[in-house]
Amino acid sequence: MRSGEAVLLRTTNKGKLREFIITVAEEKFHSYFGIIDLGELLQKEVGNTITSHMGQVFVIQKPRMPDMFKYARRTGAPMMPKDIGLIIAYTGLNKQDFVLDAGTGSGILAMYLGFIAKRVLSYEIRDDFATVARRNIERAGLDNVEVRCGNIVDEIVTLDEKFDVVTLDTIDAKDVIRNVKNVLCPGGFVVTYSPFFEQAKDIRVKIEEVGFVDVTTIECIEREILFSDRGTRPSTARVGHTGFITIARM
Ligand SMILES: C[S@@+](CC[C@H](N)C(=O)[O-])C[C@H]1O[C@@H](n2cnc3c(N)ncnc32)[C@H](O)[C@@H]1O
Known part of the structure; x- marks a missing residue:
């Protein structure tokens, strides 16, 4: 992923879908499911996963209009x-x-x-x-x-x-x-x-x-x-x- 690119992070928790739209940057994203190092996204592509410091796994997607x-x-x-x-x-x-x-x-x-x-x-x-x-x-x-x-x-x-x-x-x-x-x-x-x-x-x-x-x-x-x-x-x-x-x- 490129710096400044919009990314949809998708995970499930207790059977519920949870999603966040973030921007790729050298910074940390604080979520209910732990801290995610957004800089790691620079080494990833759509379909890969990224894991928060609490072990929650998010799938990386490109946000679409819906x-x-x-x-x-x-x-x-x-x-x-x-x-x-x-x-x-x-x-x-x-x-x-x-x-x-x-x-x-x-x-x-x-x-x-x-x-x-x-x-x-x-x-x-x-x-x-x-x-x-x-x-x-x-x-x-x-x-x-x-x-x-x-x-x-x-x-x-x-x-x-x-x-x-x-x-x-x-x-x-x-x-x-x-x-x-x-x-x-x-x-x-x-x-x-x-x-x-x-x-x-x-x-x-x-x-x-x-x-x-x-x-x-x-x-x-x-x-x-x-x-x-x-x-x-x-x-x-x-x-x-x-x-x-x-x-x-x-
Ligand atoms: C129903 S909303 C538009 C929603 C938008 N099409 C969307 O899909 O998000 C109407 C908007 O028009 C703006 N507006 C009203 N009269 C206007 C005018 N004469 N020129 C420009 N904007 C105007 C209002 O401030 C309001 O934000």
Whole structure:
């Protein structure tokens, strides 16, 4: 492993999975299971193990986005993987794409997009949230995701570059739509995420005014299937609503 690289350390204790995301460095990591000399990781690779001073053995893995989703520091409600998957699929996001994102929040969507796209530029209005997101992005080992502190409503008019995809997860997304056209590549997509019908309706009105094509609003419902001795069925837990995703194209 290289210095500065993000690593997932995984172990089990009393039948329970325990995981830590750390950064490879010449320092000690103090855990409930003992002290781990992180410098030893420089001589190891993914799949090897490392042992704490208390004899607890950890398997070394590379953290992936589901790990970051679980362990990233949160400043608010992140977008859920089911909705992020839908955005990636419906925009056809790929490794050549430049993405403009707002608001960054904890950076969950920005990180998922960053693992696929060439570059992600994300705006967050709150300085303290931007700091947390930058830390999460660094821990994920991403160097193609930039977080700028600013109000996307004002900042979008200052941008003189073009993006393939624009994602808006802010309450005032409707006020951004009219300027999205100036920063989108031909054939590019704008995606908005709205918790309420009323917000989704306001966005649809703005999208109609501006004149995008292929406009669609979707809700993605996820049902977990439970397996037990009694039988197999969808979970009876209430299906939670997250948001309505509106996708439109230039
Ligand atoms: C629901 S959270 C975004 C969650 C994020 N997509 C994620 O997956 O972690 C909304 C964020 O937008 C920020 N925000 C609200 N209005 C904004 C604006 N006009 N410009 C930039 N950020 C804004 C908020 O501070 C908040 O952190």
